[in-house]
Amino acid sequence: NAYIEEILRTPDSLPIEFKILDILPGKWTPEVVISRHQGLLQNVTEELLIGRSVAKLGVKKTKDLHWFHPHDPEIELDESIDKELLFDDILYLYKAFRKPIDFQINDVGLDYRNDRYLSASKNPLEEVIVEDKFSVGSNNWVTSGELMADGHTYMACDPHRAVTVPSLRYMAHLVAPGWDVIGGGEPTIPGISIGHNEYGAWGLTIFRTDAEDLYVYDLNPTNR
Incomplete structure (x- = not known):
């Protein structure tokens, strides 16, 4: 935050991305610091995918199709879970939190609105690239x-x-x-x-790990 205060006193020294977007950096807050831990956790979508697979195909077929390593986990669904609810968009807010920022033309400062900068911000392969998490190392x-x-x-x-x-x-x-x-x-x-x-x-390397769990809560409708 001390550096942010310093650079706000000399806006000409702002990095180019702030100038292009015509914005100023904000200070770090406890909420921002806490939000950073989400950068490490990202497998709850797989948890839901496995649950949906078990609901439709059963445990044995799911284990045949998925790669569980190095152990043989118990993936049976609790009998109290309504399997059909697993196919609702229950991760909408989770995905929204992680969705990449999509800058629009109006987000770019007037001094930078030209073909050179706008074309550089477009990725022609963005819609066809499929992320293969198993190939990440x-x-x-x-x-x-x-x-x-x-x-x-x-x-x-x-x-x-x-x-x-x-x-x-x-x-x-x-x-x-x-x-x-x-x-x-x-x-x-x-x-x-x-x-x-x-x-x-x-340095460090990363590896795939089971770092998130998806819970189904039975809420009390009279106690909100």
């Missing part, structure tokens, strides 16, 4: 200084994370007695997750 690698022209050892970290709003990364340089580290953070994890200090560097 991540990788790190280190190259010895003996193989580099400058003699330095290099580490590359590519966690294959999406570009999202709010951002999954917060770049920081932390300095304290006996401690000097710089790099990027990860939602819900304090400190520097991808970065280096005076002695070494480190």
